[in-house]
Amino acid sequence: MKKAFLLTLFILINYTVNAQKFLNAKDSDPKILKWMQGYPPTKEKTISASDGSFFRFPALRYSVCHMREFLPTTEVKSASSDRYQFTTKIDPAIDEIEFIPLDSNEKISWKTSLDKNYTDGIIILHKGVIVYERYFGELTKDGVHAAMSVSKTFTGTLGAILVTDGILDQEAKAVQYIPELENSAFGDATIRQILDMTTTLKYSEDYSDPNAEIWSFSAAGNPLPKPKSYNGPNNYYEYLQTVQKNGVHGDEFGYKTINTDALGWIISRVTNKSIPHLLSEKIWKPLGTHFDGYFQIDGAGIAFAGGGFSANLRDMAMFGEMIRNKGYFNNTQIIPSKTVENIMKGGNQEAFKKSPYKTLTNWSYRDMWWITHNEHNAFAARGVHGQTIYIDPKAEMVLVRFASHPEAKNAKIDPTSLPAYHAVAKYLLGK
Amino acid sequence: MKKAFLLTLFILINYTVNAQKFLNAKDSDPKILKWMQGYPPTKEKTISASDGSFFRFPALRYSVCHMREFLPTTEVKSASSDRYQFTTKIDPAIDEIEFIPLDSNEKISWKTSLDKNYTDGIIILHKGVIVYERYFGELTKDGVHAAMSVSKTFTGTLGAILVTDGILDQEAKAVQYIPELENSAFGDATIRQILDMTTTLKYSEDYSDPNAEIWSFSAAGNPLPKPKSYNGPNNYYEYLQTVQKNGVHGDEFGYKTINTDALGWIISRVTNKSIPHLLSEKIWKPLGTHFDGYFQIDGAGIAFAGGGFSANLRDMAMFGEMIRNKGYFNNTQIIPSKTVENIMKGGNQEAFKKSPYKTLTNWSYRDMWWITHNEHNAFAARGVHGQTIYIDPKAEMVLVRFASHPEAKNAKIDPTSLPAYHAVAKYLLGK
Numbered sequence: 001m002k003k004a005f006l007l008t009l010f011i012l013i014n015y016t017v018n019a020q021k022f023l024n025a026k027d028s029d030p031k032i033l034k035w036m037q038g039y040p041p042t043k044e045k046t047i048s049a050s051d052g053s054f055f056r057f058p059a060l061r062y063s064v065c066h067m068r069e070f071l072p073t074t075e076v077k078s079a080s081s082d083r084y085q086f087t088t089k090i091d092p093a094i095d096e097i098e099f100i101p102l103d104s105n106e107k108i109s110w111k112t113s114l115d116k117n118y119t120d121g122i123i124i125l126h127k128g129v130i131v132y133e134r135y136f137g138e139l140t141k142d143g144v145h146a147a148m149s150v151s152k153t154f155t156g157t158l159g160a161i162l163v164t165d166g167i168l169d170q171e172a173k174a175v176q177y178i179p180e181l182e183n184s185a186f187g188d189a190t191i192r193q194i195l196d197m198t199t200t201l202k203y204s205e206d207y208s209d210p211n212a213e214i215w216s217f218s219a220a221g222n223p224l225p226k227p228k229s230y231n232g233p234n235n236y237y238e239y240l241q242t243v244q245k246n247g248v249h250g251d252e253f254g255y256k257t258i259n260t261d262a263l264g265w266i267i268s269r270v271t272n273k274s275i276p277h278l279l280s281e282k283i284w285k286p287l288g289t290h291f292d293g294y295f296q297i298d299g300a301g302i303a304f305a306g307g308g309f310s311a312n313l314r315d316m317a318m319f320g321e322m323i324r325n326k327g328y329f330n331n332t333q334i335i336p337s338k339t340v341e342n343i344m345k346g347g348n349q350e351a352f353k354k355s356p357y358k359t360l361t362n363w364s365y366r367d368m369w370w371i372t373h374n375e376h377n378a379f380a381a382r383g384v385h386g387q388t389i390y391i392d393p394k395a396e397m398v399l400v401r402f403a404s405h406p407e408a409k410n411a412k413i414d415p416t417s418l419p420a421y422h423a424v425a426k427y428l429l430g431k
Numbered sequence: 432m433k434k435a436f437l438l439t440l441f442i443l444i445n446y447t448v449n450a451q452k453f454l455n456a457k458d459s460d461p462k463i464l465k466w467m468q469g470y471p472p473t474k475e476k477t478i479s480a481s482d483g484s485f486f487r488f489p490a491l492r493y494s495v496c497h498m499r500e501f502l503p504t505t506e507v508k509s510a511s512s513d514r515y516q517f518t519t520k521i522d523p524a525i526d527e528i529e530f531i532p533l534d535s536n537e538k539i540s541w542k543t544s545l546d547k548n549y550t551d552g553i554i555i556l557h558k559g560v561i562v563y564e565r566y567f568g569e570l571t572k573d574g575v576h577a578a579m580s581v582s583k584t585f586t587g588t589l590g591a592i593l594v595t596d597g598i599l600d601q602e603a604k605a606v607q608y609i610p611e612l613e614n615s616a617f618g619d620a621t622i623r624q625i626l627d628m629t630t631t632l633k634y635s636e637d638y639s640d641p642n643a644e645i646w647s648f649s650a651a652g653n654p655l656p657k658p659k660s661y662n663g664p665n666n667y668y669e670y671l672q673t674v675q676k677n678g679v680h681g682d683e684f685g686y687k688t689i690n691t692d693a694l695g696w697i698i699s700r701v702t703n704k705s706i707p708h709l710l711s712e713k714i715w716k717p718l719g720t721h722f723d724g725y726f727q728i729d730g731a732g733i734a735f736a737g738g739g740f741s742a743n744l745r746d747m748a749m750f751g752e753m754i755r756n757k758g759y760f761n762n763t764q765i766i767p768s769k770t771v772e773n774i775m776k777g778g779n780q781e782a783f784k785k786s787p788y789k790t791l792t793n794w795s796y797r798d799m800w801w802i803t804h805n806e807h808n809a810f811a812a813r814g815v816h817g818q819t820i821y822i823d824p825k826a827e828m829v830l831v832r833f834a835s836h837p838e839a840k841n842a843k844i845d846p847t848s849l850p851a852y853h854a855v856a857k858y859l860l861g862k
Contacts, residue, residue, distance in 0.1 A: 036731075036732050039668070039696060039699035039700050039703075039705070039733070040666060040668045040669075040731045040733060041731060041732065046730075046731050046732070047732075048730055048731075049503065049654070050654070050655065050656035050657075050730060051656070066505075068499065068503065068504055068505065068506070068725075069503050069504070069505050069728060069732055070503055071503060072480065072499065072500050072501055072502060072503070073499055073500070073504070074497075074499065074500050075499070077573065080573060080721060142508065142511060223480070223481070224481065224655060224656060225481035225482070225655060225656075226481075235471060237470070237471045238471075265470060268470035269470050272470075274470070290511060292723055294499075297500060299477075299479055299481060300471045300472060300477050300479075301467050301472065301477070301478075301500055302470070302471060
């Protein structure tokens, strides 16, 4: 008991110290910290993939805009013609919109929230017109940024299209498409359960636990040479075959990245195309995007479908606006309207309630989209460190944010984000 | 004596066996060999950077179009607007043009030469119009290909521009710009000597010699984690500081990649821009290129200026045509005409004669371009495994070829290339 108390104390103190030690957004600006500046950069200012330091704050604030400089990648080709041109009509009043953060009683302004969330780039479309657009730190208008788990939403949407098109049967079991998954947890999971992450997997994504399965998954997917002593799976697909069940599929939402990688495998098997290739062909090129995106890949060239996408902010906004318009954008029905309508209906709210996401009241998860079921029927793609595509159908608003918050979990970031987005939506609705 | 004889015999037999064992162009087509096909590819068909196998023939034929999938890279941004559109007027007669290879007495056709040289992509411009364009194997019209030492020509041209602009003094010693080079061979080499590779360096690029310095250079620049026992230089710039002199600079042409990396360092120091960034800004964007190129980089993010560029075939042709037009292209004077005129005058032919390039009679080397001094005053960028940009001012011809010949040395490739280019040039001159 005393031991448990001391441990709790230790964690609390440690947490407080950690919380204090994070530089704020301005002081952690990569340009201020001079990461990778100079020819050559000094040893202290060199960020490297080989020791994993590139993904630690504050170096992370640089790396998120330069993933290809640390890892092997494969491109998601942008449009080579018919590139979409946004109309811009900036509304300066947005900066002054006020809202009450979830963890506070005091109003703050939209403008203030940007630094609180270590925003690298943010764009807001209202009825398809750019009304707000800002870039900070390392991100530039023509640059790209890691989308983290927003990547899942692209893979999920591709899967949902294949269901609409009848190429994937959502009630079929994964083993029907990938026999190699037979002895894994995924074998008897349905495509629908994988799409909505209601599989029940013996798999922890607790980054603070050195024994969590996330580390074995990362090791398998690491394209760097494996240590001689390593005898685990050598790529993402080999890893997925080792995952075991932890109960019955279908009852409970369990947010686990490997569902997306299993889905990615199924998609590639039935289409004979990689996720980056299919995303480019089905979505990125038809949108009229301007900049190639890319995925990080493992040692077998397999894209990290659950988190490896990097893309340009405006290009992401094109995707969001296409979804808001039920698949129609750039004079083309890019994806079936039925696919988007299904996503917007949302997933199983009862299953979601059983998950640990207690602050996301009444939310659900569908086709790797987060559905708020709020008064505006907003829904979102969400990634760690603050990445989001937030679509508010009622306000006819699409918002994309790239960020590099010191802490990964959105629970740290939502309090100054979700009410901010809703406040802007209400403002735009009144215009 | 007997020992020497046996060794010679061994080498001859070994060479013959090796020569026979290379699959021909059609049989080594990456699509036929199914490299990296399937989800996942089989172990036998997986190409990996971690064991170095990605750069061995025939895997090389796949890798040259996918360097970013094996290595960290940084982009050379293409134009985002004012993208140049070529006019195309294909001349089918070119395929039938005949020539006598340098190592033979029998005529062969242009068409036949393409497979002999394991051509991946080739384009010919006549007066700026595309008259010939073919893609083979892994290369596509919208893809990129490793340029190998053709990369040097881009770095050299950037250096030459800075000389024209008075930012670099060609008679100044390298140490004046990079004090860290003081105790290296480069310290007292002039910018001109580095640009023309008349430095004298204790540095062997003989890939067949395991003790050649090229391996230390590669080890320093390898972005993968270094073995624990490694205590050598950690990046390209650290390596350059260790290079020692092997005589007097200025008298002899010595083709050594590290000259280009030293030049790249000098350029970055005086401009405070990386080679990929400067190349994009000064050349790739103004040309109106359509596809981002990229450079492979070392563990400190430094681009491999001497060989790490990958680019699109048509984009390369834009560069060649710009040079043929003395820097003018896409309605813009992109680089100073004086820079190109200086290159075309050529370098020191006496210095070149002292080099081992005995088959390149009367050639010279200037600003990292190869000058033929032939009857058409042709000049070229050249890279191992058959890469070239070949400019024939008299015939108003620009030719770009990407290839993946099993052997690195152009001495193996020139016999069926140089006379072929000249035959096409003479044909175009007569039109």
